[in-house]
Amino acid sequence: MSFDKVQPFSSSSGPQQVAFHRTELSVILSLYGRMVAAGEWRDYGISTLRDLAVFSVFRRTAEHPLYRIEKRPKLRGRQGQYAVVGMDGQILKRGHDLKTVLRVLERKLIRSVT
Template sequence: MTVQDPSPFPGSQPSQVAFHRSELNVILSLYGRMVAAGEWRDYGISCLRDAAVFSVFRRTAEHPLYRIEKRPKLRNRQGQYCVVGMDGQILKRGHDLRAVLRVLERKLIRVVE
């Protein structure tokens, strides 16, 4: 049995990167808890050529508080997932999405205390 490449050009890279449903489930679970805590209010998803970005906002009209990025080209180096703060500083990077998102879950624990 042969597996066919779904892209029109065999061996080519996909035209854009997107989050898989299982990745979105993990991200939206954290998002829901932060909304319930009153910390976050809105989000946006961008699917770009080299990265997928989930941006989190406190209010709709401002810059994102955090960006959760997926960059498949970094998969074999530092890890394809990272959390970027409002100032552009990378807060956490790694291969496992749940482990990377723990940096934001710590902020949820402080809010609840």
């Protein structure tokens, strides 16, 4: 048996984790920066899992997230792969375009500034 034929990590098993792309993170971090400047948000966390990627937003470091921005590629053909989920688990907005989905949070920024 030759070692060049042994493949311990097969590439046919599909992606190991779902993650945000650089352009997606740019859009999310732009909103995050504006909310931090307004004093609404203070911390964030990113989780990459097998079925979804999550960007969690916190008001304080050691509490439950205020919002979760989720990416679920399996829902791309249905409701849309992006969703904003509230603290109580309710889906506030779901869709195919990340910028459109994040508008639900930008409205909160407009209210906090005025």
